[in-house]
Amino acid sequence: MSLDKIIDRAFAPAFAAVERRDIPGAMLGIVTADGQRDVRWKGHAQIEPHEESLSRGTWFDLASLTKVIFTTTRILHLVEEGRIALDDPLITAIPDLRQYDMSAAERRLTFRQCLAHQTHLPAVEPLYTYGQDPSTLRAFILQRVWRSGPPVYSDINFMLLGIAIERITGQALIDQPLPESLSFRPVPRLCAATEHCTWRERVIRGEVHDENAFALGGASGHAGLFGTIDGVLDFAQGLLDGSALSAPSLEVVRTRESETRTVGWEGSYPGWHGGDVCSPTTIGHTGFTGTGLWIDFERGLAWSLLTNRVHPSRHRDSGIVDLRRATGERVIALFDGRTRP
Structure with a gap:
């Protein structure tokens, strides 16, 4: 046919x-x-x-097709370029993640775990209700003591990955090629x-x-x-x-x-x-x-x-x-x- x-x-x-x-x-x-x-x-x-x-x-x-068409693909390209490895912790790119608690669980999360939604992070949080300053919200995401739970499909995982991409490339997501x-x-x-x-x-x-x-x-x-x-x-x-x-x-x-x-x-x-x-x-x-x-x-x-x-x-x-x-x-x-x- x-x-x-x-x-x-x-x-x-x-x-x-x-x-x-x-x-x-x-x-x-x-x-x-x-x-x-x-x-x-x-x-x-x-x-x-x-x-x-x-x-x-x-x-x-x-x-959320953003997660696969852009974010996943961009992370894998960075792996191909040798700039990170999938099993590196996020702190490789974001050393200030939960910087006030060196034993925080978030500091042990890897790129692979976030990409596969195999973390303790919650599905979603109404971050926009806390304000609209992007820099402050990014800092909030990085320093928040997130409630812990079983692995779920989580927007927070990919927010962290987006911040990692910005740190590695030195370019805001909105300006990425x-x-x-x-x-x-x-x-x-x-x-x-x-x-x-x-x-x-x-x-x-x-x-x-x-x-x-x-x-x-x-x-x-x-x-x-x-x-x-x-x-x-x-x-x-x-x-x-x-x-x-x-x-x-x-x-x-x-x-x-x-x-x-x-x-x-x-x-x-x-x-x-x-x-x-x-x-x-x-x-x-x-x-x-x-x-x-x-x-x-x-x-x-x-x-x-x-x-x-x-x-x-x-x-x-x-x-x-x-x-x-x-x-x-x-x-x-x-x-x-x-x-x-």
Whole structure:
């Protein structure tokens, strides 16, 4: 089956979700290791305060895809350059981490542990409620006595990694070099809107939706990256064809650090967001705004579903979990030459 027919049928659940007004807009892109690519989209980049339609060039707030597309990849490039090792402690780059307590648990955390979410740090903290001075908030993150708990998916892990990148490179995250179709500073009028933020008292468009990333200056290790569908697919193709990372780094992102996680990514498991027919080598990640990327290395196939499901409010059921799974299962089934109703 040709790629254009595959994507037409695989896009059906997202098409229906837009028709039902579960989500304002959706875009599905598929790319293969040999460079075949196709994209479909429907709906609106914005519905409030006025309607604007999506186009292939619409930029999306990628939310936690920042963790894998930017932060994980940048850390692995620094490893490839010999500037750090994955099992080095963070204090290699951030010697002032918990500097008032030399025995603090945070001083023993490694890059690998943070990337794989194998730390004691909490999932999230409303840092933006403590102020909006980025330098002070960074200092707060470094000196905070964090509550301890079992390993969880943690934004704090990636905030620390973002600070480490800034220290190692001597360059703020928002100024880090990026491919043309990815940016921490998008043109707002080209972006899909996210939420009507009760804190900022406006519809968010072209500035990061995540409140903590906004308070940290617009970019953090856990959120802040924007991209077009082609920017996301370019990145995915680079992983599939081996041009984005060295062979050892690719092996790292494909190797489990826990039952469900690799370095940076999630690995496929029963019931996960990518659907239940992915190969065991599939990795993926999602973003709170309604984004997602999945890479099936066994099939040489990747797909990205980008939506603005939090527009105009996160406080409703958009059905995004079921939509992601249904889309992934159709992509794989059709790619394998099967048919789905």
